[in-house]
Amino acid sequence: MELTRRHALAGAAALAATPLLPNTPAKAVAPLADKQAPSFYRYKVGDIQVNAVFDGTTTFDLTDSFVLNAKKDEVNAALDKAFLPKDKMTLLFTPLAINTGGKTVVIDTGMGGAAYASSKGMHGQFATNLTAAGIDPKSVDMVVISHFHGDHINGLLTADNQLAFPNAEVLVPATEWKYFMDDGEMSRAPEGRMQTVFKNARRVLEAGLKKKATPYEWGKEVAPGLLAVESIGHTPGHTSYVLSSGSDKVFIQSDVTNHPALFVVNPNWRAFFDQDPAQAETTRRKVYDMLVAEKMRVQGFHYPFPGLGNIVKEGSGYRVVPAQWSPVI
Template sequence: MSMNRRNFLFAAAATPALATAPKPVLASSPAKNSFQGTYRFTVGDATVTALLDGYLDAAPQMIPGFDEATILPALEKAQQKLYPGGVRIPVNAFLVEHNGQRILIDAGTSSFLGDTLGDLNKALAAINVSADTIDVIALTHIHPDHSGGLIDANGQAVFANAQIAVGQTEYSFWHDDGIMASVPESSRGFFQIARNTVAPYADRMIMHSGEQDVLPGLTSLPLPGHTPGHAGYLLQSAQEQLLFWGDLVHMTALQFDNPNLTIAFDTDAKQTVATRLGMFDRAVADNLLVTGAHLDFPGLGKVRKAADGYAYQPAPWQYGA
């Protein structure tokens, strides 16, 4: 298993504080509002709640080949703009209530990435769900904006009764001392954060590989590229489906029109693009309802073919769900 050294160097250069500071920041942003975002909807017999952990700004130097002449019109088309810190993207997690279980897809950031993030627990509180009632946390991968919320300021487990589901490839990658030693020192903080966030759950891990039934109605789906073991989860209930595709897309306004656009934290840019294109085609062919950690909140919609590639069609609001 190998690491794309160039991308790790790029990511480290863009955000050197990630490896050294206790509260690393991706890009400077104004203080956040007190809004806690939740949106509840149904998929067959399952109830799903989108939970907004906050937002971050992807600075231009984090987007290889950033071209303002192309980026600005694309953002404007999506009724968005380029902020002083860069392209603004949300960080979402999802609560699935199905078959008598509460399953969290990803766990937010806690305090790892600055003060515009870390609202997952507030969002859960807004729907009267306490951390100790979560049964399983299914991680798409072990980056800090997905696993940071697993631990508190003392490194202890936030979810006292939860098991952690994660891909075997993903877990092994971040726990491989040889790979960690081979990357620049400024990038090793990612490995330590990954190890620290899952460590309190070491005796309650559900490891999966390939397309595997992780739980009844929830199947893992390998989506490598962003990280070596990056995975999605396909929820199936009463003939309906929803794909949680993790970080397949970071920038809703940009990466459907231009699926070749990557971000510095994609460990293998070429594989990331190949995986994205393959999943776009599958989502179109199967008419899949999809959601993701960085799709514009609440991040629920479908992929459509367009004359110049692909388009994202937000799903209509489910009233009274």
């Protein structure tokens, strides 16, 4: 060991005494970039190609009410453990475009074109990244919506309230549609956030979509290889999907969890945006136990991009093991 240390010290001294590069001035300096490259990632599920297309992020100050049954200090500790900044929360959004059975199917749509302008490009990137991925919004055959929160439906419209996917059939969960289009349910919704959710859902879905929207039922294929799965709690009609081709599968989990550093590690934590927090926790544990048992891949809408991985059991919670990035499809 002493011999190794002496050799290491001698080598370090030699490096310090010898310039690594010739002392010549650089002939050109590359300008600093001010934005990321277009964000999309492709992978296969059997014969189906999945395009994970990033919509961006939103960051807000962490409050005591963000997690209903955990103190802010506990949430900060979980963020710190995941090497994330304390006292703030950053949420991520990744809709999908899949090529299945000769059809191009979009699953959820992100924050929308109006949000792209108001956030100065921090989110609402789905349309531009979709185009960068070589998918023309006019060529989309079908848009499948998991639930009616704004980060999933607002991208149905452009910044000037036109249809973002003018030739697409729009499919929505029948239970979600019935609930949010019910005037009685809207009248009983608490003031504040829930009234805002109702009003936004109607704004988006009635802006030329009401006659085009097709409700779908759980337990049935909504597109070739795409099975709709009940995963309620986050909203009354919240839906996830199992995408299958041959023996290969991936679970598209919508909002079963939000950021995994908090809600995968701590499945008992109840986020303020879960409409029925107790049911959401029950659903979360049921889904994640199934993913562990079946070793099925999972695609997370709110996971760090590109959002693909596997779930392992860890202590009283779970952990996401990110899929290795592949340079080929």
